Amino acid sequence: MSTSGLFPGALGPMPETRTSAMLIWPSTEPVLPPRFVEGFxxxxxxxxxxxxxxxxxAADLGxxxxxxxxxxxxxxxxERAEAAARFLGNAVAVAHPAARWQMTSEPEVGTSMMSIPxxxxxxxxxxxxxxxxSFDEMLASWPQADRDAxxxxxxxxxxxxxxxxxAPAPFTRPALEVPEFVDESGQVIAHGSRWPYGSPPxxxxxxxxxxxRFAPVTGVVDALVDHVETWYDIEVDRRSDESGARVWHLRPTTGAAITLSGTAESVLIEAGALTRELAPSCTCDACDETAESVSDAIEETVLAxxxxxxxEVFPVGQRRWLHTELRTPDGGRRSGGGExxxxxxxxxxxxxxxxxxxxPDGWWPAWTLRSAQP
Structure with a gap:
């Protein structure tokens, strides 16, 4: 790597692929993305x-x-614009020493918390x-955001x-009756496998x-609520709200309450004190979710x-973020955090x-099984 009298460190080439985390090769020291790049x-x-x-x-971003x-x-x-962008990114790395370069759809410099194209x-x-x-305010808040992250x-x-x-008996999903949908040319759309050969357009x-196509999921929710009501000591309130959405309130004698709100397009899951999940999380054609994948997500959350x-841990750090974590009996684990x-x-x-x-450390207790079971 070359050096420069302008920036306090070695200069490296622009990363060719995403390197937001360090790369570790066998029997070598960790290879970090460059803090400063050449070509300016x-x-x-x-x-x-x-x-x-x-x-x-280089030393004064203002x-x-x-x-x-x-x-x-x-x-x-x-050529000059690209050089200016590289110089600018290096200057950001001077102002925020934890920032490093990465290549996504375009060159960026940042941390796992914040990255600037x-x-x-x-x-x-x-x-x-x-x-x-506003840019100065963002830079000033960046170190604390990294610490909270x-x-x-x-x-x-x-x-x-x-x-x-x-529950002593596993949940059995009812059959999903999803109608076929066709595109402009009359071809049946293979939801869930629309992009088998690469990235979507x-x-x-x-x-x-x-x-x-997600409308049949409400039938799965109905059956899932019946299942947990059968085996766990909970009260269930079923109703429809003023918009026509189906609503299920699940109130256990112990543990986190759940409210599910379902329409023909999605189901909102509210659990515990602050957990909120929308299934599907995105309905765009690129994500290509199906009624089956959405049902999987809802079942996993409710049963877990x-x-x-x-x-749920809140507040985390000075920015008062929320940490949520979901673990399943079969070893599954997912977590999230943010505002x-x-x-x-x-x-x-x-x-x-x-x-x-x-x-205890934010963990909600399990629901209590019914004493008199089928």
Whole structure:
């Protein structure tokens, strides 16, 4: 690797593939993505010709922002624009030493918590120089966001033994009667396997076709609720709301309550104090979910919560994030973290924090099995 007098470290080539995490090869030291990349020399020359000191710009993001904003012609030549973006990304890495380069759909510099597409940042400075204050605020909050993310990550890695309480009989899903849907050419759409030979087309991410294919899932929810009501000591309230959505309130004598709200297109799962899941999480054509995959997700969540596999920790870190974790009796495990639902008021969040503080490390107990069973 080469070095530069402008940036405090070695210069490396732009990563060719995504390297948001370190790569470990057998019998070698971990190989980290570069903190600084080469190829910014045309911008360095441009800055000198414009009367600016590149060393000052490299060490002061505010000065660099003002310089770029004052020279929109940087975008006129592709080679110069790319060099400016690389210089800008290196300057971000100076301001935030944990940041490193990675390649996604375009070059970015950042951490696992936050990553900045450098070409987009360059254009943003030229087109919206007035946004410097919000950019400075983001940079100032970044270190704390990384610390909070590390705390969330540590929670997700914790090992714990759970005494699952499983219903004596497994749940049997009723048959799903999903009608066939056809495309513009009259061909039957093979939902769930539409893209067997590679990535979906770009426009599939913004297209939603036949979300009504999820309508049969409400029948699965009905059967699932009947199943847990049979085996666990819970009260169930079934109703329809003013919009026509089906609603099931599951109130156990012990453990986390669940509310399911189902329409022809999705089912919202609310569990415990703050856990919220939407199934499907996305209905776009690219994700290509099916009634079967959505049913899988709902069954996994409800049965795991009933068995004692739900954990909620809130607040985490200074940013007051939520950590959720779901474990299944067969060894499955998934976790998530971030801001709680934006619709929740400060009072609701405080109430949830009080409830969760009384649980052992945030773990909800299992539901109690009925004493008189079939």
């Amino acid at each position: 020399e045309p911008f360095e020359a441009f800055a000198r010709e414009a009367g600016a000191d590149p060393a000052v710009l 000065a660099l922002w003002d310089f770029v904003a004052a020279h929109p012609e940087l975008l006129d030549a592709p 450098v070409a987009g940042l360059l254009r943003g400075i030229v087109e919206h120089p007035e946004r410097r204050e 590390e705390e969330l990550d540590a929670l997700s890695r914790e090992e714990v033994e759970i005494d699952f309480v499983v 770009e426009d599939a991410y913004s297209r939603v076709s036949h979300p009504e 919560v009933a068995a004692g596999g739900l954990r 709680p639902g934006p619709s929740l008021s400060a009072e609701q969040l405080d109430e949830a924090a009080d409830v969760l503080a009384r649980l």
